[in-house]
Structure formats: structure tokens, C-alpha cells
Amino acid sequence: MDKESTENLFSKEPRDCSRCHKTFSYAEVSQSCLYHPGPLYFKRDKLKGIREFRYACCCAVQDMKGCRFSNYHVWENSNPDYSEFVCTEKRLLEKQEGACRVFALDCEMCYTRKGSELARITILDEFENLVYDKLVLPAEEIIDYNTEFSGITSELLENVTVRIEDVQRELLEFIFSDTILVGHSLENDLLALKMCHELVIDTSILFPHPHGQPKKKSLKHLAEEILKKSIQNRGSFGHDSKEDALAAFQLVMHKLKEDLLEEKRKEIANKKKANAK
Numbered sequence: 001m002d003k004e005s006t007e008n009l010f011s012k013e014p015r016d017c018s019r020c021h022k023t024f025s026y027a028e029v030s031q032s033c034l035y036h037p038g039p040l041y042f043k044r045d046k047l048k049g050i051r052e053f054r055y056a057c058c059c060a061v062q063d064m065k066g067c068r069f070s071n072y073h074v075w076e077n078s079n080p081d082y083s084e085f086v087c088t089e090k091r092l093l094e095k096q097e098g099a100c101r102v103f104a105l106d107c108e109m110c111y112t113r114k115g116s117e118l119a120r121i122t123i124l125d126e127f128e129n130l131v132y133d134k135l136v137l138p139a140e141e142i143i144d145y146n147t148e149f150s151g152i153t154s155e156l157l158e159n160v161t162v163r164i165e166d167v168q169r170e171l172l173e174f175i176f177s178d179t180i181l182v183g184h185s186l187e188n189d190l191l192a193l194k195m196c197h198e199l200v201i202d203t204s205i206l207f208p209h210p211h212g213q214p215k216k217k218s219l220k221h222l223a224e225e226i227l228k229k230s231i232q233n234r235g236s237f238g239h240d241s242k243e244d245a246l247a248a249f250q251l252v253m254h255k256l257k258e259d260l261l262e263e264k265r266k267e268i269a270n271k272k273k274a275n276a277k
């Protein structure tokens with residue numbers, strides 16, 4: 001990236017790198033970014049009698065220098081251009097057959113000169129069938145494919161011509177305001193899609209972190225804990241949006257079944273109580 005195009009990107013306001021958390025100015029975007037890709041977790045060492053936070057990626061203690069290197073700092077779009085957003089609309093009369101539908105959705109993003117941008121979207125229907133799976137070419141030059149998480153590589157996007165506007169147009173053909181969207185931390189997916197939609201079931205809220213918001217359990221953690229299923233195991237190949245969408249959908253189905261069973265149990269217990277009187 002040349003200096004001029006770098007300067008065009010930035011206001012003079014400094015930004016925070018979403019990976020290494022360093023504050024950087026436009027002149028420093030291509031400084032090396034040393035970061036930890038793994039989250040911090042709490043570790044209790046009974047032998048030494050100490051409790052500390054460590055990084056899941058390399059087991060380093062908190063505040064230790066990053067174990068991964070990138071040529072650029074990266075950032076999320078905290079100030080998106082809402083004029084580019086679309087909103088799901090009321091179902092048209094001729095498309096009214098069939099009840100409102102449920103879809104599980106997951107997006108993968110790359111870091112570009114504009115922050116984080118959509119690079120893949122996957123949608124499954126309520127029967128777990130793949131109904132939409134597209135690679136998307138971001139509008140701006142990619143500075144980091146974020147492959148470890150996104151699973152996106154330069155080879156994958158090589159011949160892709162689909163743009164976010166194409167995706168938005170196609171989604172509005174089958175996602176309406178009464179469609180239920182299922183996913184994990186869906187606000188990130190909807191921001192990447194530049195789409196407004198109100199009816200969602202978000203597994204990061206359905207299964208809250210014991211310490212409350214803003215802490216969230218990861219999808220990987222929830223899949224292991226609740227579905228007894230191991231996901232996101234492709235290492236440096238990154239996440240698979242189909243696997244993630246499926247896990248989110250199965251988590252919701254699991255919760256619904258549990259809640260129904262609980263209702264039944266209560267009903268039976270109440271009946272027994274009434275009969276005993």
C-alpha cells in the first residue's frame with residue numbers, strides 16, 4: 001500500500017488495533033502488529049497457589065508480547081456508513097405461502113483499508129440444508145485475510161466477482177422482516193452485511209456468560225459444553241461458516257427442546273399436586 005492511499009483512509013484521529021490493542025495513527029498502520037489470536041482464559045495453579053490470566057493461543061501470561069505477527073494493524077468499523085445499509089422488508093402477498101422461516105447465518109470477514117469487510121456468507125435453513133453460500137469480494141483492498149479466523153485466502157477470492165450489493169439484493173429476496181435469523185453474535189454478521197433485521201435468536205445471548213455482558217461464551221465453547229461437539233478445529237485454515245451456522249442452529253434447537261421438556265415436567269408436577277389435594 002502506498003503512503004498516499006494509506007493517508008486517504010484515515011482521519012487524523014488515532015484508532016485502536018482490534019488485535020494488539022495498540023493505539024495507532026494513519027502513519028503507523030503498516031507498523032508491525034504483534035498480537036495473540038487466542039482469547040485470555042483464567043488459570044488457577046493449585047500447586048503454586050496462584051491465579052492468573054493466560055492466552056489460549058500460546059499459554060503466555062497476560063501482557064506478554066504477542067505470539068503472532070502481521071504487517072498491518074487492523075480495526076473494526078466503529079462508524080459505518082448507514083446509507084449503504086438495507087433493511088429486510090415485509091413479506092409480499094405472493095410470497096406469503098409457508099409460515100415465516102428460520103435461517104441460521106454466519107459471515108466471515110477480512111480486514112481491508114476500510115476496516116472489517118464481508119468475504120463469505122453462509123445460510124442454512126431450518127432443516128440444516130445449505131441454502132446460500134457465497135464468497136464476496138470486499139470493496140477495498142485487503143490488508144489482512146485474517147485466515148486463521150475467516151478461513152479466507154487470496155486464492156479463494158481470486159476469481160470472485162460477487163460484491164456485497166449483490167448479496168444484499170439476493171438476501172432480500174428470501175429474508176423478510178418476519179424471518180427469524182439464528183447465529184452467534186449476530187450483530188457482527190449484520191454489520192458486515194450492512195443489513196438491518198430485528199427478529200433474531202443470538203446464541204451469545206441465549207446462553208449468557210456467568211459473569212454477564214459484555215462477556216460472551218464463544219461458539220466453540222458452547223458447542224463443546226452443550227452439543228458435546230468439537231468445532232473450529234481447522235487450525236490455520238480458519239473457521240468454516242457452514243460449521244458455525246450449523247452449531248448455532250443446533251444450540252437453539254437444543255434450548256427449545258430443553259425448555260419444552262421443562263414445561264412438561266412442571267405441568268405433570270402441577271397435576272400431581274392438584275390430584276393430591
Ligand SMILES: [Zn+2]
Binds near residue numbers: 036
Ligand atoms: Zn499467543
Ligand SMILES: [Zn+2]
Binds near residue numbers: 073
Ligand atoms: Zn495491531
